[in-house]
Amino acid sequence: MPAQTEARPVNHSSAKLQYDAPQPLCTERGRMHPSRALRYALTLLLLPLGNALAAQVQVAVASNFTAPMREIASRFERDTGHQARLAFGATGKFYAQIRNGAPFEVLLSADDTTPGRLEQEGAAIPGSRFTYAVGRLVLWSPTAGLVQDGPDLLRKGDFRHLAMANPKTAPYGAAALATLEHLGLDDTLRGRLVQGENIAQTHQFVASGNAQLGFIALSQVAKDGRITTGSGWVVPTDIHPAIRQEAVLLTRGQDNPAARALLDYLAQPQIRALIQSYGYGLE
Amino acid sequence: MALDSVALAAIWLTFKLASVTTLVLLLIGTPIAWWLARTTSRMKGPIGAVVALPLVLPPTVLGFYLLVAMGPNGFIGQFTQSLGLGTLPFTFAGLVVGSVFYSLPFVVQPLQNAFEAIGERPLEAAATLRAGPWDTFFSVVLPLARPGFITASILGFAHTVGEFGVVLMIGGNIPGQTRVVSVQIYDHVEAMEYAQAHWLAGGMLLFSFLVLLVLYGSRLKQGWRG
Numbered sequence: 425m426p427a428q429t430e431a432r433p434v435n436h437s438s439a440k441l442q443y444d445a446p447q448p449l450c451t452e453r454g455r456m457h458p459s460r461a462l463r464y465a466l467t468l469l470l471l472p473l474g475n476a477l478a479a480q481v482q483v484a485v486a487s488n489f490t491a492p493m494r495e496i497a498s499r500f501e502r503d504t505g506h507q508a509r510l511a512f513g514a515t516g517k518f519y520a521q522i523r524n525g526a527p528f529e530v531l532l533s534a535d536d537t538t539p540g541r542l543e544q545e546g547a548a549i550p551g552s553r554f555t556y557a558v559g560r561l562v563l564w565s566p567t568a569g570l571v572q573d574g575p576d577l578l579r580k581g582d583f584r585h586l587a588m589a590n591p592k593t594a595p596y597g598a599a600a601l602a603t604l605e606h607l608g609l610d611d612t613l614r615g616r617l618v619q620g621e622n623i624a625q626t627h628q629f630v631a632s633g634n635a636q637l638g639f640i641a642l643s644q645v646a647k648d649g650r651i652t653t654g655s656g657w658v659v660p661t662d663i664h665p666a667i668r669q670e671a672v673l674l675t676r677g678q679d680n681p682a683a684r685a686l687l688d689y690l691a692q693p694q695i696r697a698l699i700q701s702y703g704y705g706l707e
Numbered sequence: 708m709a710l711d712s713v714a715l716a717a718i719w720l721t722f723k724l725a726s727v728t729t730l731v732l733l734l735i736g737t738p739i740a741w742w743l744a745r746t747t748s749r750m751k752g753p754i755g756a757v758v759a760l761p762l763v764l765p766p767t768v769l770g771f772y773l774l775v776a777m778g779p780n781g782f783i784g785q786f787t788q789s790l791g792l793g794t795l796p797f798t799f800a801g802l803v804v805g806s807v808f809y810s811l812p813f814v815v816q817p818l819q820n821a822f823e824a825i826g827e828r829p830l831e832a833a834a835t836l837r838a839g840p841w842d843t844f845f846s847v848v849l850p851l852a853r854p855g856f857i858t859a860s861i862l863g864f865a866h867t868v869g870e871f872g873v874v875l876m877i878g879g880n881i882p883g884q885t886r887v888v889s890v891q892i893y894d895h896v897e898a899m900e901y902a903q904a905h906w907l908a909g910g911m912l913l914f915s916f917l918v919l920l921v922l923y924g925s926r927l928k929q930g931w932r933g
Binding site for chain 1: 774775777778779780793794796797875876879880881893894896897898899
């Protein structure tokens with residue numbers, strides 16, 4: 425770490441600032457000279473660049489995988505010494521960011537189409553992708569005992585808002601819509617649907633009580649295979665398309681040993697068991 | 708390709724939201740700005756700071772607290788429920804409430820500056836002519852503060868059009884009710900529909916530039932600073 429504080433670009437620019445110091449930093453009227461101000465701002469912008477560590481991997485993680493990935497990352501660090509830096513969000517947003525030069529090295533997608541697409545477009549390494557988890561959808565309420573018979577509850581319609589992730593952009597949203605279509609309720613409930621931009625926000629809508637019910641990821645409310653808070657109906661996997669979640673090595677992570685190590689680590693038996701304990705299926 | 712019906716619905720909703728919000732803000736922002744401009748109370752500092760908070764707070768903070776406060780267990784939610792209105796998140800009214808908080812400083816501060824610039828003398832003159840406080844306000848203050856009202860309206864409207872984080876947090880993305888243009892653009896980007904995103908995003912860019920051009924162009928001409 426001490427070596428990091430001596431990082432070259434920072435030293436260079438701050439030395440330059442010091443060298444220039446005798447020149448007036450401010451004009452007589454008390455304002456900073458424009459060119460000095462610009463250089464000062466640029467120096468500050470470049471400061472963080474000195475901090476890139478070699479054994480670090482930048483990981484973009486689909487929001488539904490937040491809880492398990494936190495635990496996996498800390499185990500990964502303990503077992504391999506590599507550090508995984510996690511960013512959580514919607515897969516579609518990560519796609520746009522990766523295509524536009526975001527420094528992610530591994531993507532844990534919420535679907536099985538985005539990694540393939542990145543691969544075709546040259547942003548991911550061919551042959552590196554695999555299904556790390558199969559998502560399970562749950563109709564959930566923070567109220568204990570409310571959700572007993574899910575389809576029955578939906579048919580009765582005794583609620584004002586039903587939350588789900590955006591079906592256009594989130595696989596869990598698409599699965600939720602498919603479930604409603606399967607039950608023949610998509611038209612009747614249309615006016616009561618509220619959409620979260622990703623599954624984390626959908627959970628927030630329900631957990632805060634603003635929506636009485638919501639289709640969320642089982643992993644958000646389950647530990648060791650059981651729902652820990654509120655009540656829920658785990659939607660049978662045969663009534664919605666499978667939520668196959670793929671991991672892929674991105675081009676930026678090609679030469680980073682920590683990136684490949686993380687992908688290998690995700691496929692290890694003890695980690696697969698951990699993923700399963702969060703309510704995911706496996707392939 | 709041009710704008711489809713979904714996009715037009717989002718644009719219409721955005722303008723409706725910005726118009727209603729601006730009207731509400733002028734109604735409640737004017738007395739707040741007047742008080743801030745005139746008072747010698749010790750509360751001037753704290754109230755001024757609260758009004759300015761949305762300038763520095765991330766919209767996520769505002770949106771999160773609004774979601775919790777307007778929810779069934781929050782104090783606003785309890786109040787609206789006791790009135791039989793239900794809860795506000797995921798409704799147009801909820802977005803108006805959120806936008807009013809979000810754009811408050813953009814209306815109050817130009818008004819406050821305009822009121823302060825008037826000074827005491829015109830008010831004293833009006834008083835010597837036996838004008839009552841309301842008469843003074845409508846016959847003296849309003850005409851003198853007109854540039855301030857124009858700036859406040861434009862900024863309040865434009866800032867609400869540009870709102871994103873708060874709507875995302877409390878909106879629920881309902882077409883025709885809470886899916887405004889900025890959220891629609893975000894949706895398109897996430898769905899990788901970049902062509903549609905470009906149409907709306909380019910339109911927003913042009914709109915915002917024109918609004919600011921009108922605002923700063925007229926300011927330069929008048930030599931007036933808000």
